[in-house]
Amino acid sequence: MPEIQEEENIARTPLVPGVEYPDHPLVELTHVEKYFGDLHVLKDINLTVNKGEVLVIVGPSGSGKSTMCRTINRLETIDSGDIRIDGKALPQEGKELANLRAEVGMVFQSFNLFANKTILDNVTLAPIKVRHMNKTEAEHLAMDLLARVGVDSQAHKMPSQLSGGQQQRVAIARALAMKPKVMLFDEPTSALDPEMVNEVLDVMVELAHEGMTMLCVTHEMGFARKAADRIVFMADGQILEQNTPDEFFEHPQTDRAKDFLSKILTH
Ligand SMILES: Nc1ncnc2c1ncn2[C@@H]1O[C@H](COP(=O)(O)OP(=O)(O)O)[C@@H](O)[C@H]1O
Numbered sequence: 001m002p003e004i005q006e007e008e009n010i011a012r013t014p015l016v017p018g019v020e021y022p023d024h025p026l027v028e029l030t031h032v033e034k035y036f037g038d039l040h041v042l043k044d045i046n047l048t049v050n051k052g053e054v055l056v057i058v059g060p061s062g063s064g065k066s067t068m069c070r071t072i073n074r075l076e077t078i079d080s081g082d083i084r085i086d087g088k089a090l091p092q093e094g095k096e097l098a099n100l101r102a103e104v105g106m107v108f109q110s111f112n113l114f115a116n117k118t119i120l121d122n123v124t125l126a127p128i129k130v131r132h133m134n135k136t137e138a139e140h141l142a143m144d145l146l147a148r149v150g151v152d153s154q155a156h157k158m159p160s161q162l163s164g165g166q167q168q169r170v171a172i173a174r175a176l177a178m179k180p181k182v183m184l185f186d187e188p189t190s191a192l193d194p195e196m197v198n199e200v201l202d203v204m205v206e207l208a209h210e211g212m213t214m215l216c217v218t219h220e221m222g223f224a225r226k227a228a229d230r231i232v233f234m235a236d237g238q239i240l241e242q243n244t245p246d247e248f249f250e251h252p253q254t255d256r257a258k259d260f261l262s263k264i265l266t267h
């Protein structure tokens, strides 16, 4: 059937060769529901993040932003609904879950580095254990990544010898060492002294420009405007708005979003 074959070929030929079109869902949450006891923390969450997209998630404290991030790499279970990473449902446990988790890098507010390991060992540990990389290869990769985030000169120090901003950049390098398909950032700069915020945001902006798929919970609206393709506004466990930064900041649709923006933008 040559005709059908030809049609298939046409459908698969990209408009511009070599350009990857951002139409490939990497993270998909469908009708996700989550309770903590009686508390309904995630209410019918539907969210699709395409390859290369940068989402900034904003919303009042307690609205479920962290919980949503944690469900994406299954640090939290869900009560119903479906979560897929690159088309695959989240496995329940075991090796498969470890592998899938490795595809989702996560950076938290508290840097979570292993206090009794050097910076270099912090970055090589998971690639060696989970990816079965040999030590030399893992150290090369780690040094490259530490150089990219500007802390390669600190490789043989312990975490406590580094500033908060440096530790958070190490945490980013450590997540990247697993070659994740998507990176989650949960308020990565909110525990930092103000003068260190930008050194971490700069690394995130660079990652975004390189095409990394990213979900970022942050109150840094400058970053949101500079790097986000889409702002997701959450309140009371629901996604109330999703829009481009310009639209969201200039024309918020809901009273909750208007109220939230008036509180964070007017001081
Ligand atoms: N492990 C937990 N057990 C019980 N309640 C929790 C737990 N984690 C979060 N919560 C509650 O769930 C709600 C959403 O929390 P969270 O996802 O941390 O919100 P956000 O990150 O938007 O501030 C809050 O009311 C919080 O107190």
Ligand SMILES: [Mg+2]
Pocket: 065, 066, 067, 187
């Ligand atoms: Mg939170």
